[in-house]
Amino acid sequence: MTEQIVPQAPAVGEITVESGASGFGGAESQAAAVGGITRQTQFGNIRRRFLRNKLALMGLVMITIVFLTAIFAPIIATHPPRAQDLTITLQSPSSEHWLGTDELGRDVFSRIVYGTRIAVSVGLASIFLALVIGVILGSISGYIGKVWDTLIMRVADVFFAFPLIIGAVVIILVVGRGVAPVILAIGLFSWATVARLLRSSILSIRESEYVEAARSLGAGKWRIVTRHVLPNSMAPVLVYAMVSVATAIVAQASLSYLGVGVPPDVPDWGNMIAAGQKFFGFKDYLWFFPSMAVVFTVLGFVFVGDGMRDALDPRLR
Amino acid sequence: MTDATTEPLLSIEDLRVHFHTDAGVVKAVDGISWAVMPGETLGIVGESGSGKSVSALAVMGLVPVPPARYESGRILFKGRDLIAADEKERRAIRGKEISMIFQDPLTALNPVFRVGHQIAEVIQAHDKKVGRIAARAKAVELLAEVGIPNPKQRAREYPHQFSGGMRQRAMIAMALALDPLVLLADEPTTALDVTVQAQIMDLLIRLQAERGTAIVLITHDLGLVAGHADRVLVMYAGKVAELGTIDDVYYRPRHPYTLGLLNSLARMDQRRTDRLKPIIGQPPSLIRVPPGCPFHPRCPFATDICPREMPALEPKDGPDHLAACHHSDQVALQQSPAAS
Amino acid sequence: MMLVLFGASIILFVSLFVVPGDPIATSQGEGRQLDPATRAALERRYNLDKPLPQQYVGYLGRLAQGDLGESYVYRRSVNTILKEKLGNTAKLAVVAIVLEIILGIMAGIIAAVFRYSFLDVLVTLSTTLAIGVPTLVIGLALQNVFAINLGWLPLQGQSQGVGRSIILPAVTLAAVETALVSRLMRGTMSEVMRADFIRTAYAKGLSKRVVILKHALRNSVIPVLTFLGISFGGLLGGALITETVFNWNGIGLALVGAIQSQDNPIVLGVVTYGVAIFVLVNLVVDVAYAFLDPRIRLE
Numbered sequence: 001m002t003e004q005i006v007p008q009a010p011a012v013g014e015i016t017v018e019s020g021a022s023g024f025g026g027a028e029s030q031a032a033a034v035g036g037i038t039r040q041t042q043f044g045n046i047r048r049r050f051l052r053n054k055l056a057l058m059g060l061v062m063i064t065i066v067f068l069t070a071i072f073a074p075i076i077a078t079h080p081p082r083a084q085d086l087t088i089t090l091q092s093p094s095s096e097h098w099l100g101t102d103e104l105g106r107d108v109f110s111r112i113v114y115g116t117r118i119a120v121s122v123g124l125a126s127i128f129l130a131l132v133i134g135v136i137l138g139s140i141s142g143y144i145g146k147v148w149d150t151l152i153m154r155v156a157d158v159f160f161a162f163p164l165i166i167g168a169v170v171i172i173l174v175v176g177r178g179v180a181p182v183i184l185a186i187g188l189f190s191w192a193t194v195a196r197l198l199r200s201s202i203l204s205i206r207e208s209e210y211v212e213a214a215r216s217l218g219a220g221k222w223r224i225v226t227r228h229v230l231p232n233s234m235a236p237v238l239v240y241a242m243v244s245v246a247t248a249i250v251a252q253a254s255l256s257y258l259g260v261g262v263p264p265d266v267p268d269w270g271n272m273i274a275a276g277q278k279f280f281g282f283k284d285y286l287w288f289f290p291s292m293a294v295v296f297t298v299l300g301f302v303f304v305g306d307g308m309r310d311a312l313d314p315r316l317r
Numbered sequence: 318m319t320d321a322t323t324e325p326l327l328s329i330e331d332l333r334v335h336f337h338t339d340a341g342v343v344k345a346v347d348g349i350s351w352a353v354m355p356g357e358t359l360g361i362v363g364e365s366g367s368g369k370s371v372s373a374l375a376v377m378g379l380v381p382v383p384p385a386r387y388e389s390g391r392i393l394f395k396g397r398d399l400i401a402a403d404e405k406e407r408r409a410i411r412g413k414e415i416s417m418i419f420q421d422p423l424t425a426l427n428p429v430f431r432v433g434h435q436i437a438e439v440i441q442a443h444d445k446k447v448g449r450i451a452a453r454a455k456a457v458e459l460l461a462e463v464g465i466p467n468p469k470q471r472a473r474e475y476p477h478q479f480s481g482g483m484r485q486r487a488m489i490a491m492a493l494a495l496d497p498l499v500l501l502a503d504e505p506t507t508a509l510d511v512t513v514q515a516q517i518m519d520l521l522i523r524l525q526a527e528r529g530t531a532i533v534l535i536t537h538d539l540g541l542v543a544g545h546a547d548r549v550l551v552m553y554a555g556k557v558a559e560l561g562t563i564d565d566v567y568y569r570p571r572h573p574y575t576l577g578l579l580n581s582l583a584r585m586d587q588r589r590t591d592r593l594k595p596i597i598g599q600p601p602s603l604i605r606v607p608p609g610c611p612f613h614p615r616c617p618f619a620t621d622i623c624p625r626e627m628p629a630l631e632p633k634d635g636p637d638h639l640a641a642c643h644h645s646d647q648v649a650l651q652q653s654p655a656a657s
Numbered sequence: 658m659m660l661v662l663f664g665a666s667i668i669l670f671v672s673l674f675v676v677p678g679d680p681i682a683t684s685q686g687e688g689r690q691l692d693p694a695t696r697a698a699l700e701r702r703y704n705l706d707k708p709l710p711q712q713y714v715g716y717l718g719r720l721a722q723g724d725l726g727e728s729y730v731y732r733r734s735v736n737t738i739l740k741e742k743l744g745n746t747a748k749l750a751v752v753a754i755v756l757e758i759i760l761g762i763m764a765g766i767i768a769a770v771f772r773y774s775f776l777d778v779l780v781t782l783s784t785t786l787a788i789g790v791p792t793l794v795i796g797l798a799l800q801n802v803f804a805i806n807l808g809w810l811p812l813q814g815q816s817q818g819v820g821r822s823i824i825l826p827a828v829t830l831a832a833v834e835t836a837l838v839s840r841l842m843r844g845t846m847s848e849v850m851r852a853d854f855i856r857t858a859y860a861k862g863l864s865k866r867v868v869i870l871k872h873a874l875r876n877s878v879i880p881v882l883t884f885l886g887i888s889f890g891g892l893l894g895g896a897l898i899t900e901t902v903f904n905w906n907g908i909g910l911a912l913v914g915a916i917q918s919q920d921n922p923i924v925l926g927v928v929t930y931g932v933a934i935f936v937l938v939n940l941v942v943d944v945a946y947a948f949l950d951p952r953i954r955l956e
Contacts (some may be wrong), residue, residue: 165897
């Protein structure tokens, strides 16, 4: 077989500005068009753009902090998270207990620190699950299409009809409380969007000319999918995944708050907030600090997700 | 045809428009001067990326000013400098005294409004006294004038229901609705099939004859200009290479670039086995324009002076035939392929 | 669409009735011993003595007649119970949506038109924050600031009249969605403003205001509308949290209560309502979409 010169699909974010483009498009691309510039932007440039975005960088830092806290929780925490001591209940923050104690005498700070483990593991695992299911089904739907497409999309519709929380609640009712059910629940109600995103991405790329060119040069289906279609269609999916982790963490905390998440003595932000609500108004630190923990973590992921999106889509600048 | 005593309707004097981008300063228009007389057709020819559209956009005031800057020059219309004018003045002129049509009629029309409405909009925008019904009626009239059958029904349709040629006709109707003095046509036929191209050009010429509109025809297509323009301006890298009547420029080119363009055209009478003669090299990026004469890296006539000194645009073959080249005399010795 | 409802109901039903746990016992209160006769009677009453598939068929049959069964705990028709509460949730939802539309779209337009200006940055940052802060926290924070500290607005429930009571919960409910709407609006507007037809509009001599508010806006609202339709479902989920925080007597609160007490029919009922509403809203959105985008209309 002669060497296959499969035209390299424009990597995500490539600006091949066609000279003579008469689009009114952003002055820069117009200027670039006039100048006949062809900027080949591959991963390196995307990364550079991402890093220039201060918010995205901050997000990265925040996520790292959370991760490290989760990993080194035993070292960072000052007390065992489940150690109850009924003699020191409801104490305000002090040098001994940095963030105070809760109604069972447990150290709030340590529980928050350990809470990162739940948040991170649930967040990542559930979205990973959603990604796996979503990418597989979405690819089949988008690339093979026809009967499978209709079938998969109908099933996705059913899952769409349930808002995340409600659906998760139902699943947990069935399976029971615990970390695994929460992961399953969140993952199950997130894969549908992933699949849809990927499918529409694939659909638009599948018909594009460079894929046609590849096909006409004899590239087999599998090669086309892996080398051309998937890499380019994954971009919006990855951005969505990042933001979904944020949503998942919120969902997880909310579920715990509602009483259907992880069991109550597990150090989890949602649980803490629910418990803390009883003392609204005079022991605010009980719900405030776990809330801040959630916000901090979530914002980190949101910033990174936004940064990724902006870096991958140069037109938005 | 050019009467030296007639005042130009619209003229650009030494215009420089630079885009300040992250990648550098794009000198899209770098010292351009041209003028249009009433009723005449001026063709502006250049490769993609030569800056030809930008000068027209500058006339209309449609160049986005934060990245772009008007570094120097004047745009004179009916004696007034448009660059110095305020937005209100410019708005009054747009669509009414100077109109522009664009390359891709599908994207140039708003997909969610009916075609008739979009035409009527121009009319009502410039004259508050015209009512909706009157404006709509006029729109239907205009559609008929540009050769669209069933204009009444068509006016109620949406752009995506029109064919490419019909959309461009609608655009023309919109542009000529208020009888402008100048029509700037930016690659009006590039996006269309060849047969439709001819129809559209015929339409433009007919309307021009009826209304006396001056047309500035911007294109990369030398043939189009030869067939439909009175004078032609050849642009390269944001600067004027040559300017003159069709006869002057096509039969007696005085700039190497023009000569190269003419030579590179495929001809009916060439032998099939002859090779095409392209101009070697690539057009320069407008961020890094070569010093001196921008064409010198690709020019077969270039000598030492060419990279050092930008040649002035001077008359080379009569007062109205100008070229910017140090070696026009050398070029003159070459026979134009058009002449043979 | 019917297929979706059908599928959803199957999933729901199966999941609920496979739940380990004894709803009869729970509904009668923990610890009380039931004598076999009473128990049998209750089981017969709720059809729990029949095989699962038969239960499902029975359920469907009753569903078709709009009968959602009877609550284990309250011994009243689910429909009756929920109908009372639906009104409350509806009020909340409507106010929230209105907020979302007005605020969200306005903020988005401002951000897009004045790109990179202070206003844009303000909008962008605040929307990012609103997304990052969960509804839960927003609710609590608002409660804390406005109800407890400032005492301006009621803490929970509807004691001080609907008008004042509804403000905090509605804002909480709308917060995240408003932020999303305005971001979407900003993004769409920015893209639309770069379109060729906008340039043509300017070339016709139209004023900036007309170009933005007429030409650009009309094209930009379309995706936003679709989003609003989809997010309506999220509204129901968010209502769950909001109602719990503010003790708002709507179907979300009912659901939470029903979960605790394993009152399956109510759970089933609420979720069915939710799905039905979602499907309905999406239908409406589809119609509206066709109305707004002429390209779709003619297919």
